[in-house]
Amino acid sequence: MLTLFERMLRSAPAEGSPAASSETPAMAPAQSPASETPAPEGVGSLLGQTPAETPAEPAAEPAAAEPEKPAFELSDLTLPENFEIPEETGAKLKEAVSKHGLGKDAVQDLVNLYAEETQKVQQSAYQAYQKLNEEWVSEVKADKEFGGEKLDANLAKIGKFLDNPAFVDPAFKAAMNLTGAGNHPAVFRTMLKIADALTEGGPVSGAAPASSKPASVAEAMYPNLPKGY
Numbered sequence: 001m002l003t004l005f006e007r008m009l010r011s012a013p014a015e016g017s018p019a020a021s022s023e024t025p026a027m028a029p030a031q032s033p034a035s036e037t038p039a040p041e042g043v044g045s046l047l048g049q050t051p052a053e054t055p056a057e058p059a060a061e062p063a064a065a066e067p068e069k070p071a072f073e074l075s076d077l078t079l080p081e082n083f084e085i086p087e088e089t090g091a092k093l094k095e096a097v098s099k100h101g102l103g104k105d106a107v108q109d110l111v112n113l114y115a116e117e118t119q120k121v122q123q124s125a126y127q128a129y130q131k132l133n134e135e136w137v138s139e140v141k142a143d144k145e146f147g148g149e150k151l152d153a154n155l156a157k158i159g160k161f162l163d164n165p166a167f168v169d170p171a172f173k174a175a176m177n178l179t180g181a182g183n184h185p186a187v188f189r190t191m192l193k194i195a196d197a198l199t200e201g202g203p204v205s206g207a208a209p210a211s212s213k214p215a216s217v218a219e220a221m222y223p224n225l226p227k228g229y
Contacts, residue, residue, distance in 0.1 A: 071098075072094055072097045072098065072102075072104065072107065073094075074090045074094070077104075077108055077111055078108065079111065079115070080112065080115040080119075083118075085111075093107075132180075133180040133183045136180075136183040136184050136185060137183050139185050140185050140188050143185060146188065146189060146192055154192050157192060157195040157196065157199060158191045160195065160199065161191065161195035161198055162176075162191070164198075167198065
């Protein structure tokens, strides 16, 4: 009984036989049908992109020419009550308005502000001087030499002296009242000494004595002063 190996040897073709030398043509691999699914696209990168062109902006229309402003005049302003602009200051104001191209409303606001601040400064200065005069008056009234109970009598002496045109110019008393200088203790003391010197021995009279002409203020205060002073 032949074995399986022996059967294979008997059935194998001999070398050199046509069957052994002929090669079975290789079959071409079957081509698979084209896939209908498209290949996936990549994620993409900014480096590979072409920047989109920015559309050109439309040309701007030329701006309309501004109408020429009328020349500024001080008469265009409404000045606050009791406020005036000197001629020289007005000329400088007009120059500044023209230089900076300010409108009437802007100039009016600036003038109003300036007037308001100026009035504040003036009012502050007046109040400060008024307070100073009140301090002087208080000092005169409290002075032991000519104030207190002696004040009314001393005021009467000074009043007679100031009202005598033979010695005092009428404008002098007005100046004392206007400036408040008469309230200063030193001025009050000086006026009292002059009044005492002139009224010593009797009331002050506006008429000149028959025997001699009126003494000067210097002679009344310093009787031993040489003549001519």
